[in-house]
Amino acid sequence: MMKYASVKxxxxxxxxxxxxxxxxxxxxxxxxxxxxxxxxxxxDGSFFKNVQIVFDNDLPDFAATAKLAxxxxxxxxxxxxxxxxxxxxxxIKASSVTLxxxxxxxxxxQKKRHTLEFLRDIAHLRPRANLFAAVFRVRSVAAHAINIFxxxxxxxxxxxxxxxxxxxxxxxxxxxxxxxxxLNPPQREGRVDYTQDFFAKESYLxxxxxxxxxxxxxxxxxxxxxxxxxxxENSNTTRHAAEFWMIEPELAFADLDDNIENIEALIxxxxxxxxxxxxxxxxxxxxxVEKGLIERLMQASQxxxxxxxxxxxxxxxxxxxxxxxxxxxxEDGLQTEHERYLCEEVFxxxxxxxxxxxxxxxxxxxxxxxxxxxxxxxxxxxGIGELVGASQREERYEVLVARMRALGMRLEPYWWYLELxxxxxxxxxxxxxxxxxxxxxxxxxxxxxxxxxxxxxxxNLKI
RNA sequence: UCCUCAGUAGCUCAAUGGCAGAGCAAUCGGCUGUUAACCGAUAGGUUGUAGGUUCGAGUCCUACCUGAGGAGCCA
Numbered sequence: 001m002m003k004y005a006s007v008k009x010x011x012x013x014x015x016x017x018x019x020x021x022x023x024x025x026x027x028x029x030x031x032x033x034x035x036x037x038x039x040x041x042x043x044d045g046s047f048f049k050n051v052q053i054v055f056d057n058d059l060p061d062f063a064a065t066a067k068l069a070x071x072x073x074x075x076x077x078x079x080x081x082x083x084x085x086x087x088x089x090x091x092i093k094a095s096s097v098t099l100x101x102x103x104x105x106x107x108x109x110q111k112k113r114h115t116l117e118f119l120r121d122i123a124h125l126r127p128r129a130n131l132f133a134a135v136f137r138v139r140s141v142a143a144h145a146i147n148i149f150x151x152x153x154x155x156x157x158x159x160x161x162x163x164x165x166x167x168x169x170x171x172x173x174x175x176x177x178x179x180x181x182x183l184n185p186p187q188r189e190g191r192v193d194y195t196q197d198f199f200a201k202e203s204y205l206x207x208x209x210x211x212x213x214x215x216x217x218x219x220x221x222x223x224x225x226x227x228x229x230x231x232x233e234n235s236n237t238t239r240h241a242a243e244f245w246m247i248e249p250e251l252a253f254a255d256l257d258d259n260i261e262n263i264e265a266l267i268x269x270x271x272x273x274x275x276x277x278x279x280x281x282x283x284x285x286x287x288x289v290e291k292g293l294i295e296r297l298m299q300a301s302q303x304x305x306x307x308x309x310x311x312x313x314x315x316x317x318x319x320x321x322x323x324x325x326x327x328x329x330x331e332d333g334l335q336t337e338h339e340r341y342l343c344e345e346v347f348x349x350x351x352x353x354x355x356x357x358x359x360x361x362x363x364x365x366x367x368x369x370x371x372x373x374x375x376x377x378x379x380x381x382x383g384i385g386e387l388v389g390a391s392q393r394e395e396r397y398e399v400l401v402a403r404m405r406a407l408g409m410r411l412e413p414y415w416w417y418l419e420l421x422x423x424x425x426x427x428x429x430x431x432x433x434x435x436x437x438x439x440x441x442x443x444x445x446x447x448x449x450x451x452x453x454x455x456x457x458x459x460n461l462k463i
Numbered sequence: 464u465c466c467u468c469a470g471u472a473g474c475u476c477a478a479u480g481g482c483a484g485a486g487c488a489a490u491c492g493g494c495u496g497u498u499a500a501c502c503g504a505u506a507g508g509u510u511g512u513a514g515g516u517u518c519g520a521g522u523c524c525u526a527c528c529u530g531a532g533g534a535g536c537c538a
Contacts, residue, residue, distance in 0.1 A: 036495040052498070070488095087498055108473065110488050111499050117530065118474065172537070208538090234464060235536055246538065325534085336534075389538065434538030447531095448538095459529095 008047035010080065014090055017080040022092070024051070025075040025100065027128070030111050033066035040068070040097075042076065048133055048280040052091040053078065059094060070111075071103035071128070116450055123454055123463050131289065134281035135451055138274055139439050145273035146226060146247055149266055155249065156220040160209025160227060165201055166413045173232040174204035175242075205230035209248050210430060211364075211417055214393060217250035217428050218420055224249040226435075234458050238447040239385065241436060242456040250430035256366075256375040256392045259429040260352055263379055263388050264305050266433070267350070271301040274442055290444025296382075297442065299349070306347040310334075310356045310373065313342055333360040336385060343380040350387075351380045363403050364417075365391040366427075375429075384441050390431030397421040 005022040026044030033039070036057050041050035053076055055065055068074065078094040108122055109129060119126040126132045150157065163177055179198040180186065186193040194202045209225040216223040225248045232242065249266075251258060275282055275297060286293040308316075317328035317338050326335040334342075334353070343351045354377040355368060365374035376391035394400040400421060404411060411418065439451040449455040454463045 030498080032497055032500055034494050034497080034501095037497080039497050039500090041498075054496080056495080086496090105489055106473070108488090110474065112474080112487065113499090114474070120530095229538080231537075233536060236464090237534080237536090238532080240537070244538070386538065432538060437538060 006046035007042070007044045007049070007051045010051060010090070011047055011049060014080075014082075018082050018090065019080065021077065021079050021095070023075065023077050024092070026073070028068055028070055028072045028074060028103070029128075030070060031066075031068055035066075038062075038066045040065075040074075040076075042074070043128075043133075048130075048137065048278075048284065052088050053094050053097070054081075054091050055094040055097060059097065061097070064099075065097045068097075068099070069103040069105055069107065070109070071107045072099060073101040073103075074098060075100055116447065120449055120455070121462075127453075130284060131445075132450075134278075134284050135439065135443050135445055136453065137281050138278050138285075138443055139451065141274050141277045142270050142439060142442060143226070143435070145270045145277075146266070148273070149269045150222075150224050150249065153222065155222040155224050156216065158209070158213055158216045158220075158223045158225050160206070160212040160225040160248070162206055162228065163199075163203055164206040165199065165203050166211070172207050173234075174207055175230050175232045177203045177205060207231055208246070208432060210250070210432065213248050213250040213430060214417070214420060214428065217252045217430065218425060221252045222249070236458055238449075239437065239440075240457070241448050241452060242458065244448070244452065245435035247433040247435060248430060249433075250428060252428040253426055254392075254429045255427055256354065256377060256390070256429055259390050259392065259431060260307070260354075260377060263352075263390060263431055263433070264350075267379075267387075267438075268301045270438065271297045271442070275301075285443050285445075293444045300381075303349055305379070306349055306351040308342070308347075308351060308353050310353050313338075313353050316342065316346065331357060331359065333357070339378075339380050339385050343385075344382045348382065350382075352377045353380060358403075361391070363407050363409060364393050364400070366394045366396075367399055367403065381441050383444075383446070384437050386434075387437050387441060388431050388433045390429070392427065392429040395421055395425045395427050397425070 003020075003022055005017060005024055007024065007026065010017055010022070024042065024044060026042045029041040029043045029050050031038065031040045038055050040053040040055070042053050043050045055062065059065060075098045076092065076094050077096045078092040080090055081093050082090050109125055114129065119129060119132070127136055147157065180192070180196065186196040194200070197203070206229055208229060209227060213223055213225050227245065228243055229246045230243055231240070233240070249262065251262060275294065282294055311330065313334065314328050314330050317324070320341065322341060324335070324337055326332070326337065328338055333356070342353070355373040356376050358365070358367060358372060358374045361374050361376050365376045368375055374391060376389075378386050379388035379390070381387045394403065397418065400418065401411065404414070436448045436451050440446065440448065443451065445451050449457065
């Protein structure tokens with residue numbers, strides 16, 4: 001009895017299929033043929049690996065099949081044969097091969113290593129390359145792991161808004177959202193009159209869902225957001241995209257220590273989940289992208305993350321004897337070279353740096369008793385740098401207002417944020433986890449443009 | 464935005480200031496078990512763009528464009 005089979009099912013339950021006739025549909029990854037026998041490697045998208053289809057000149061349209069172009073879509077009927085001793089554990093002896101959609105000879109993906117730069121130029125085809133097949137399945141599985149982690153712990157998933165009227169953190173340039181005619185905008189007293197814009201005020205794409213998440217943390221206790229965020233900064237590095245995804249949990253009745261515990265548990269959960277669910281993908285990444293990747297992740301999952309007070313971090317840097325391009329100074333914060341030294345050389349594992357100077361951190365972070373630092377932490381991981389930015393939030397109304405005034409912020413746009421402090425505004429804490437940076441950490445891929453389906457960076461919006 | 468490096472065939476790369484080439488891919492042919500298959504042949508070029516130096520520029524100079532890496536900013 002013939003049945004449809006996914007390639008994943010064939011690999012995961014091979015014994016159930018041996019000797020059976022099955023039907024598959026997928027795309028030709030490679031094909032090679034002589035005048036009497038040929039081999040197709042078929043990928044159906046269900047699994048990282050391909051299945052080998054064998055066809056010989058008993059097939060009525062053998063000659064046409066042997067000339068199939070790479071990337072052609074076909075459906076195949078055939079019998080599963082065990083092939084002990086061969087590179088693949090089993091193969092399919094085809095009794096029929098039907099062309100579903102042809103391909104052309106100028107298909108750019110070859111059976112050889114391509115540069116990442118070239119593959120970025122063909123972003124519409126690169127998911128068919130092994131590297132991206134691995135990366136984007138890991139990305140999907142990691143996203144799922146995050147949702148499971150939080151739901152198992154009773155967190156409520158909040159869909160925070162994409163369009164916002166406030167510059168949430170005072171951080172980063174924002175993309176303006178408008179329906180005004182840019183060639184002839186309405187004006188009033190020499191300036192653009194945004195009261196005539198769609199929302200009757202200035203509006204932007206969000207740079208963070210945090211402030212809105214706080215609203216819901218003070219109703220549901222534990223919440224998280226998981227969605228796109230936008231930064232219009234003119235930054236061009238391997239770690240920055242203009243559009244990226246962020247996970248922003250917010251925990252009420254929680255302080256910085258509770259926050260840190262949650263972060264560490266989340267990251268270990270994701271690592272374990274991905275290693276368990278994507279063994280083929282991780283094996284490939286370990287072999288071709290970063291040697292020792294799996295070992296590195298397993299160690300991170302088992303070891304306790306390091307913790308270091310910021311003031312002590314500066315002292316370590318100053319005593320290191322290293323010739324840094326930027327001399328470590330307490331009031332200047334940590335430069336990339338400082339973070340790398342601490343994380344990759346001193347501790348050699350994920351590292352929480354805590355209690356940063358208030359003057360280099362955002363207004364909403366809770367002031368410590370020393371009056372010069374805030375209850376904030378960055379999680380630094382080897383190879384990536386800052387993976388998570390976290391803080392306990394300033395829940396004391398008067399302290400928050402004083403801080404905002406000191407920074408010259410207008411209070412009016414934040415009226416609701418301040419009001420949260422008036423009505424049962426308990427201590428609470430939260431963090432932002434950059435999802436693309438997490439995927440880089442999990443896959444060993446070193447450029448953010450290669451872990452996001454359609455990357456947006458300065459001057460680059462291809463697809 | 465700043466610094467550095469690089470742009471030559473579809474891809475990856477050669478070419479001392481002196482005839483623009485190879486491997487892979489493609490196309491055609493051969494081959495009965497391949498798995499980055501193999502063997503033979505064919506085709507493929509405004510050397511990123513615009514100027515300049517020179518008898519002569521892929522090569523040297525200037526500007527610009529594009530890409531990459533690093534820094535700043537950040538997740």
